[in-house]
Amino acid sequence: MEAALCNLKDPLIDHTEGQCFLDEAIKIIVEEVLCKGTDVKQKVCEWKEPNELALLLDLELRESGEQQERLLQRVRDVAKYSIKTSHPRFFNQQFAGVDYHSLAGRFLTEALNTNLFTYEVAPVFVLMEMEVLRSLRQLVGWTEGDGIFCPGGSTSNMYAMNLARYRLHPEVKSQGLWALPRLAIFTSPESHYSVKKGAAFLGFGTDNVILVKVDERGHMIPEDLDEKIELLKSQGVIPCFVSCTAGTTVRGAFDPLDRIADVCDKHKLWLHVDAAWGGSVLFSKQHRHLMKGVERANSVAWNPHKMLVAGLQCSALLLKDTTNLLKRCHSSSASYLFQQDKFYDVNLDVGDKSVQCSRKVDCLKLWLMWKAVGSSGLEERVDKAFILVRYLVAQMKKRDGFHLVCEPEFVNVCFWFIPPSLRGKEGNADYQNKLAKVAPTIKERMMKQGTLMVGYQPLGDMVNFFRVTVFSPLVSFKDMDFFLDEIERLGSDL
Amino acid sequence: MEAALCNLKDPLIDHTEGQCFLDEAIKIIVEEVLCKGTDVKQKVCEWKEPNELALLLDLELRESGEQQERLLQRVRDVAKYSIKTSHPRFFNQQFAGVDYHSLAGRFLTEALNTNLFTYEVAPVFVLMEMEVLRSLRQLVGWTEGDGIFCPGGSTSNMYAMNLARYRLHPEVKSQGLWALPRLAIFTSPESHYSVKKGAAFLGFGTDNVILVKVDERGHMIPEDLDEKIELLKSQGVIPCFVSCTAGTTVRGAFDPLDRIADVCDKHKLWLHVDAAWGGSVLFSKQHRHLMKGVERANSVAWNPHKMLVAGLQCSALLLKDTTNLLKRCHSSSASYLFQQDKFYDVNLDVGDKSVQCSRKVDCLKLWLMWKAVGSSGLEERVDKAFILVRYLVAQMKKRDGFHLVCEPEFVNVCFWFIPPSLRGKEGNADYQNKLAKVAPTIKERMMKQGTLMVGYQPLGDMVNFFRVTVFSPLVSFKDMDFFLDEIERLGSDL
Ligand SMILES: Cc1ncc(COP(=O)(O)O)c(C=O)c1O
Ligand SMILES: Cc1ncc(COP(=O)(O)O)c(C=O)c1O
Numbered sequence: 001m002e003a004a005l006c007n008l009k010d011p012l013i014d015h016t017e018g019q020c021f022l023d024e025a026i027k028i029i030v031e032e033v034l035c036k037g038t039d040v041k042q043k044v045c046e047w048k049e050p051n052e053l054a055l056l057l058d059l060e061l062r063e064s065g066e067q068q069e070r071l072l073q074r075v076r077d078v079a080k081y082s083i084k085t086s087h088p089r090f091f092n093q094q095f096a097g098v099d100y101h102s103l104a105g106r107f108l109t110e111a112l113n114t115n116l117f118t119y120e121v122a123p124v125f126v127l128m129e130m131e132v133l134r135s136l137r138q139l140v141g142w143t144e145g146d147g148i149f150c151p152g153g154s155t156s157n158m159y160a161m162n163l164a165r166y167r168l169h170p171e172v173k174s175q176g177l178w179a180l181p182r183l184a185i186f187t188s189p190e191s192h193y194s195v196k197k198g199a200a201f202l203g204f205g206t207d208n209v210i211l212v213k214v215d216e217r218g219h220m221i222p223e224d225l226d227e228k229i230e231l232l233k234s235q236g237v238i239p240c241f242v243s244c245t246a247g248t249t250v251r252g253a254f255d256p257l258d259r260i261a262d263v264c265d266k267h268k269l270w271l272h273v274d275a276a277w278g279g280s281v282l283f284s285k286q287h288r289h290l291m292k293g294v295e296r297a298n299s300v301a302w303n304p305h306k307m308l309v310a311g312l313q314c315s316a317l318l319l320k321d322t323t324n325l326l327k328r329c330h331s332s333s334a335s336y337l338f339q340q341d342k343f344y345d346v347n348l349d350v351g352d353k354s355v356q357c358s359r360k361v362d363c364l365k366l367w368l369m370w371k372a373v374g375s376s377g378l379e380e381r382v383d384k385a386f387i388l389v390r391y392l393v394a395q396m397k398k399r400d401g402f403h404l405v406c407e408p409e410f411v412n413v414c415f416w417f418i419p420p421s422l423r424g425k426e427g428n429a430d431y432q433n434k435l436a437k438v439a440p441t442i443k444e445r446m447m448k449q450g451t452l453m454v455g456y457q458p459l460g461d462m463v464n465f466f467r468v469t470v471f472s473p474l475v476s477f478k479d480m481d482f483f484l485d486e487i488e489r490l491g492s493d494l
Numbered sequence: 495m496e497a498a499l500c501n502l503k504d505p506l507i508d509h510t511e512g513q514c515f516l517d518e519a520i521k522i523i524v525e526e527v528l529c530k531g532t533d534v535k536q537k538v539c540e541w542k543e544p545n546e547l548a549l550l551l552d553l554e555l556r557e558s559g560e561q562q563e564r565l566l567q568r569v570r571d572v573a574k575y576s577i578k579t580s581h582p583r584f585f586n587q588q589f590a591g592v593d594y595h596s597l598a599g600r601f602l603t604e605a606l607n608t609n610l611f612t613y614e615v616a617p618v619f620v621l622m623e624m625e626v627l628r629s630l631r632q633l634v635g636w637t638e639g640d641g642i643f644c645p646g647g648s649t650s651n652m653y654a655m656n657l658a659r660y661r662l663h664p665e666v667k668s669q670g671l672w673a674l675p676r677l678a679i680f681t682s683p684e685s686h687y688s689v690k691k692g693a694a695f696l697g698f699g700t701d702n703v704i705l706v707k708v709d710e711r712g713h714m715i716p717e718d719l720d721e722k723i724e725l726l727k728s729q730g731v732i733p734c735f736v737s738c739t740a741g742t743t744v745r746g747a748f749d750p751l752d753r754i755a756d757v758c759d760k761h762k763l764w765l766h767v768d769a770a771w772g773g774s775v776l777f778s779k780q781h782r783h784l785m786k787g788v789e790r791a792n793s794v795a796w797n798p799h800k801m802l803v804a805g806l807q808c809s810a811l812l813l814k815d816t817t818n819l820l821k822r823c824h825s826s827s828a829s830y831l832f833q834q835d836k837f838y839d840v841n842l843d844v845g846d847k848s849v850q851c852s853r854k855v856d857c858l859k860l861w862l863m864w865k866a867v868g869s870s871g872l873e874e875r876v877d878k879a880f881i882l883v884r885y886l887v888a889q890m891k892k893r894d895g896f897h898l899v900c901e902p903e904f905v906n907v908c909f910w911f912i913p914p915s916l917r918g919k920e921g922n923a924d925y926q927n928k929l930a931k932v933a934p935t936i937k938e939r940m941m942k943q944g945t946l947m948v949g950y951q952p953l954g955d956m957v958n959f960f961r962v963t964v965f966s967p968l969v970s971f972k973d974m975d976f977f978l979d980e981i982e983r984l985g986s987d988l
Contacts, residue, residue, distance in 0.1 A: 011582070012875055012967035018594030019528060025598035026520060033605040034513060050842060053617055059625040061861070065868035071595065074865060075602060078858065082606045082618045088505070092615060095607065095852075100512030101565065104519035106604040108569060110597060111527040112576045113589065113805050120941065121586060123547055124576045131553040151645035151807075152852045162695060176699025177671040193828040194851055200824075201656060201849045203697025205670025250830050305852065311607050313645075313854050330694075334687040336744050336951035336961070341931075343938035348544060355695045357688055358589075358646045358799065360807050364572065367555070371568060374559035381506055437835075444837035447614065457830035467830070473506035 021068055025075050032079035037086055038098065038474060040482075043450030044087040046080060053081060083453065088472065088479045089486075092453040094249070094277055094306040097472030101372035102311050105365035116149070116359040117337060117351025119344055126348050129363040135370070136302060137318050139282040141295030146319040146326050148353050149362040153276030154194035156301035156317040157243065159326075159355075161185065161198055163299065163319070164241040164270035166329040173329065177203050183240040184232045185209045188220040188255065189460070190248045192274060208237070217406050218253035220244060226263045241270045246291050247278020250459055250467055252410030254278060258293030265296075273297045276315065278410055280307040283375060284382040290409070307385070307411070307471045308378060310366045326353045385411045385471040392470060392480045399484060401491075405465050416465045417442065417487050419494035436463035442490045452486045515562055519569050526573035531580055532592065532968060534976075537944030538581040540574060547575060577947065582966065582973045583980075586947040588743070588771055588800040591966030595866035596805050599859035610643070610853040611831060611845025613838055620842050623857040629864070630796060631812050633776040635789030640813040640820050642847050643856040647770030648688035650795035650811040651737065653820075653849075655679065655692050657793065657813070658735040658764035660823040667823065671697050677734040678726045679703045682714040682749065683954070684742045686768060702731070711900050712747035714738060720757045735764045740785050741772020744953055744961055746904030748772060752787030759790075767791045770809065772904055774801040777869060778876040784903070801879070801905070801965045802872060804860045820847045879905045879965040886964060886974045893978060895985075899959050910959045911936065911981050913988035930957035936984045946980045 036042045048056065057077060066074075084090060086098035114122045116129060133147040150156040165172055169180045177183075185204060187195045189211045199209045210232065213224040229239045242264055244255035257273060264271040273294055279302030281287040282294075294300060298320050305314035319326060331352040338349050351359065370378065389411050396402035396415060400423065405414035419438055425431050439456035446452040456466045468483065530536045542550065551571060560568075578584060580592035608616045610623060627641040644650040659666055663674045671677075679698060681689045683705045693703045704726065707718040723733045736758050738749035751767060758765040767788055773796030775781040776788070788794060794812040798804035813820060825846040832843050845853065864872065883905050890896035890909060894917065899908035913932055919925050933950035940946040950960045962977065 009970055009972075011970055012878060013591075013593065015528070015532060018592075019524060022524075022528075022594050022598050022601075026601060029602055029605045030513060030516075033602070034509070034516075037605075038509065048617065050613065050617070050621065050839065054621050054625075057618065057621065059622055059861070061625065061629040061864045061869065063869045065866050065871050071862065071866055074862065075598060078602060078618050078622075079606065083608055083615050085606065085608050085615065093609065095609065097507075098512075098605075098607065099507065100516050103604060104516050104569060107516075107520060107601055108523055108527070108572060110600040110604065110805060111523045111592075112573065112579065113592065114577055114579050115587065115589065115806060119544065120947075121577050121579065123542065123544070124551065124572050127544065127548050127551065128553055128572075131555065135555040151649075151854070152850045154849060154851045155645075158695075158849075172697070172699065173694045174699050174701045176676070176693075176702055177697040178676050179699070182670070182672050192851070193826040194849075196826050197824065197849050199670075200667045200826075201652075202695065203666070203671040205666065205668050205673070206826075207668045208670055303852075311604060312609060312852055315852075330691065332687040332690050332694075332700075335953070336949065339934070339951060339958075341934050341958070343934065343941075345544065355648060355652075355688075355691050356646045357648045357686070358797075358806055358809075360645070367553070368565065368568065370555045372559050372565055375555065375557050377559050384506060440833070440835050440837065447837075453614075455830065457833060459829070464833075464835070476503055476505050478503075 021071070024072050028072065028075050028079060032076060033084070034098065037084035038088065040088055044089045044453050045083045045447060045450045047448045047450060048081060056081065086474065088475045089452045089482065091468045091470065091483065092455050094469055095312060097309045097474045099309045099369050099473065102309065102365040102369040105368035106311050109361045109364050114361060116361050117349065117357065119348035122361065125361045125363060126350055128367050129350070132363045132367050133316060133318065136316055140300055140318055142320055144322050146321050148317055148326060150315050150317055151313050151360065153192070153274070153301050153303045153315045154197060156276070156315050157194045157272070157274055158198035158202060159317050160272040160299040160301065161202055161204070161241055163325055163329050164272070167270065167325060168240055182237045183208060184237045185241045185243065186212055186225055186228060186239065187243040188212050188214045188245065190214055190218045190251060190253060191243060191245045192249050192276065195243050195274070217409065218248055218251040220255040220260060222256060222259040222263050225260060229263070229267050239267060239269055241272060243272045243274055246273050246275035246294065247410050249277060250412065250457060251406060251414055252278070252408060252412030254290040254409060257291060257296065261293050261296035270299070271297045273300045276301050276303040277306055279303070280382055283379045285379070286383055287386060304366045307382070308366070309473060310369060313360070314362045314366055330355050381473050388470045388475065388477070388480060389413060391477055392483070395480060395484055399488070401488065402484070405462060411469055411471045413468045413470070414465050417491050419491045421494060432463050438491060438494055439464040439466055441494060442487060445490045446486070452483065515565070518566050522566065522569050522573060526570060527578070528592065531578035532582065534582055538583045538947050539577045539941060539944045541942045541944060542575060550575065580968065582969045583946045583976065585962045585964065585977065586949050588963055589806060591803045591968045593803045593863050593967065596803065596859040596863040599862035600805050603855045603858050608855060610855050611843065611851065613842035616855065619855045619857060620844055622861050623844070626857045626861050627810060627812065630810055634794055634812055636814055638816050640815050642811050642820060644809050644811055645807050645854065647686070647768070647795050647797045647809045648691060650770070650809050651688045651766070651768055652692035652696060653811050654766040654793040654795065655696055655698070655735055657819055657823055658766070661764065661819060662734055676731045677702060678731045679735045679737065680706050680719055680722060680733065681737040682706050682708045682739065684708055684712045684745065684747060685737060685739045686743050686770065689737050711903065712742055712745040714749040714754060716750060716753040716757050719754060723757070723761050733761060733763055735766060737766045737768055740767050740769035740788065741904050743771060744906065744951060745900060745908055746772070746902060746906030748784040748903060751785060751790065755787050755790035764793070765791045767794045770795050770797040771800055773797070774876055777873045779873070780877055781880060798860045801876070802860070803967060804863060807854070808856045808860055824849050875967050882964045882969065882971070882974060883907060885971055886977070889974060889978055893982070895982065896978070899956060905963055905965045907962045907964070908959050911985050913985045915988060926957050932985060932988055933958040933960055935988060936981060939984045940980070946977065
């Protein structure tokens with residue numbers, strides 16, 4: 001070692017060399033990811049079998065370092081074999097597209113590399129996060145309240161659950177769940193799986209997540225919620241938390257918030273709205289009615305990293321509470337970080353509201369994008385997504401072979417592609433079995449050819465169907481036409 | 495709205511314009527953050543009172559968007575008023591410095607904007623994360639095992655707690671903690687506050703976190719652990735989890751892992767090593783003895799975002815387990831994401847090991863940096879940090895007014911600065927009271943002058959002392975000298 005340490009007087013990193021590497025890497029990123037990666041003449045994915053890809057990437061970490069040229073090739077390879085999630089033919093998830101202002105905010109966040117726990121290390125971001133949360137709350141309809149950015153909607157949902165039980169039984173923080181009666185959580189079977197995951201993680205247990213019935217389009221039925229609450233009460237279980245969904249993951253259904261709020265009021269339950277996916281409709285004067293009643297909730301989870309294209313990760317938990325519940329519930333007052341004898345207002349040390357210690361700055365990218373296009377620009381994107389979806393559905397109805405699972409309420413379109421050989425065979429005994437295999441087959445083909453990416457899943461009794469989500473600001477009518485043509489092409493011989 | 499939507503045929507984002515903005519923003523980032531932000535002739539922080547800063551930044555989000563020039567000025571302002579955490583005079587936290595390869599990896603991660611849940615959307619990163627985890631496990635001394643990157647060490651610690659209780663009582667996942675006897679967690683009073691936060695969040699309750707005594711340098715005492723376990727058992731409580739710390743947050747103490755492992759073996763308890771801060775010594779042949787016995791642990795939390803300068807967030811939870819415990823404990827088998835009828839090996843869909851759904855790619859930056867400098871380069875950084883710390887301590891001992899809290903074991907140096915007026919007054923009744931005010935006063939001055947950033951805190955009976963952490967690859971001897979000179983200068987009239 002001593003030989004290697006010969007130059008102890010100097011830093012171990014050379015800025016000129018480093019910045020030169022960064023510069024070259026950025027050129028590759030722009031070329032491969034931002035230019036080719038959004039070009040419809042290029043593939044959305046370069047499929048490789050795992051073994052082959054592992055070989056190509058030479059992932060092993062070794063004793064010695066590598067030359068800059070080699071490293072730049074690695075940057076190129078990583079870009080090449082990664083999925084182009086900004087590509088106009090990427091419809092696979094609830095994120096897609098790219099916004100350059102947001103991306104600039106993300107680069108700046110990375111370069112500044114700070115932590116959202118105290119004002120002293122993050123003065124700009126403490127104030128910025130407060131302002132972004134305030135603006136999001138305003139869209140919910142709240143003039144006061146609280147909130148925090150979390151590493152994803154799943155975590156935001158967990159926070160809400162923890163707050164609900166703490167409000168009911170603050171002794172849970174010190175004594176644990178053993179000191180409490182059994183608590184129950186209510187949600188619909190079409191809610192996001194994070195409600196169950198959170199219930200398990202927080203010690204509630206998944207059996208204590210009670211599934212409320214949905215109607216045929218996937219909305220929670222308030223009357224069934226009321227009955228289930230009564231039933232649980234009669235069994236000595238304490239109802240604690242209702243998680244509605246505003247924009248369900250698969251079908252994009254909006255639970256009827258106003259009517260559910262009535263039930264929650266009646267039983268004095270915490271109403272949480274998981275608007276991770278659908279929250280962005282609040283920007284739209286035309287579509288915000290989908291979330292009518294949201295202002296009656298106690299908490300709202302909203303992921304700008306989904307429909308708003310803010311970039312992963314960006315998820316806000318918004319709270320109506322004005323009693324500092326978030327901090328009381330989560331604080332541990334660590335004296336090495338949250339000293340009370342600081343020379344500034346220590347209420348600005350927001351970190352103790354979190355169950356994290358290090359917390360990434362997730363607000364800058366959203367703030368910069370919002371500054372760039374304004375609320376009206378975000379509204380335009382939301383409105384345009386609905387228009388594109390309507391167009392896509394209208395085109396589907398004109399073609400043979402596309403069969404909607406239900407009329408879309410949001411920007412998810414769920415449909416079966418019925419291949420030629422199955423058309424008119426609905427009555428056959430093996431129809432459902434055969435249909436179930438169509439989406440996986442088409443999916444394999446599109447991935448291997450790299451022309452398109454869209455997801456599929458079963459739901460309840462319904463066999464595999466495609467779910468396409470349309471919201472990327474990079475897509476337009478011709479991408480909708482391409483989508484349909486391509487599904488037809490890939491499935492024409494099935 | 496309709497007017498704004500006139501151009502529906504085209505995407506809402508113009509790539510040329512966007513890339514031009516990004517290009518200009520990058521220039522500002524390089525100039526302000528990477529050049530000025532690491533230049534010792536420039537300030538480490540540009541202190542503003544919160545009200546003043548809020549005015550300067552004009553944070554409010556409005557209906558209309560802004561011009562590019564204005565937005566670029568905003569990028570500049572955010573950079574200007576943010577803390578320069580890469581600056582050689584930033585010693586305030588457990589992160590500091592910058593590595594350009596890691597930063598390139600972070601920019602690439604942001605541009606690719608994907609999610610570590612399935613092979614289909616993250617083929618490169620699924621394989622890369624596996625390889626990085628394997629290499630980290632190898633340093634721990636495990637040839638097999640499991641693991642996952644989490645959004646921070648606090649979350650990694652929570653995962654370990656959840657796994658320990660699930661291994662003991664798998665029914666907790668469905669039935670919740672009510673179905674279990676009371677469980678206890680053991681850690682030292684100098685462990686990170688995330689153990690208590692995690693215990694509260696997961697429903698254990700902070701009262702069930704039992705604090706094991708430490709010796710005068712802050713190491714957990716195995717005999718006291720053994721006694722406390724026996725005591726709890728005699729009270730009908732089930733010991734479940736021991737969290738040792740390898741590199742405590744304030745003093746940098748390494749708990750004696752081998753002797754604690756003996757106690758855990760005896761009682762068949764899950765041994766977790768919180769090596770969020772100290773784990774990086776495993777790269778060093780010279781210093782890895784500090785973690786002797788770590789291979790006997792069940793789980794290790796290790797944050798490359800701290801000492802290794804990988805950039806926030808980067809935290810790995812490593813597991814010895816080979817029974818798929820992580821997935822069994824956390825899975826919910828969501829059928830829209832983790833379909834079992836995919837055309838590739840669905841074991842590569844690692845997302846169900848997580849309690850998150852969206853999960854940021856945190857491995858690429860570490861992988862690229864590791865490729866660039868090799869294990870030997872990371873070893874050199876660790877070794878150099880120890881050398882700089884020894885130098886700093888030697889210089890402190892030569893000067894009046896610097897009084898060590900204890901001899902450093904790691905790269906934390908804890909010390910009181912005794913200002914001239916207090917020297918030789920140790921016997922006075924108000925000495926401790928006065929000493930307690932010294933660090934906050936000096937801290938205020940350094941922040942307002944922008945010359946240095948270092949943290950302070952009390953610990954147990956000990957009044958406020960400074961904790962300096964030395965590990966940034968950008969610092970060298972002269973920064974150590976500056977550090978001491980500057981503390982003296984700032985405190986000379988006290
Ligand atoms: C309705 C809903 N809630 C919550 C989530 C989870 O959000 P995240 O992926 O950020 O954890 C999702 C994501 O798919 C979702 O669709
Ligand atoms: C010993 C120790 N463990 C855990 C953590 C928490 O890590 P994170 O800040 O990534 O949540 C820290 C951070 O300060 C730490 O010092």
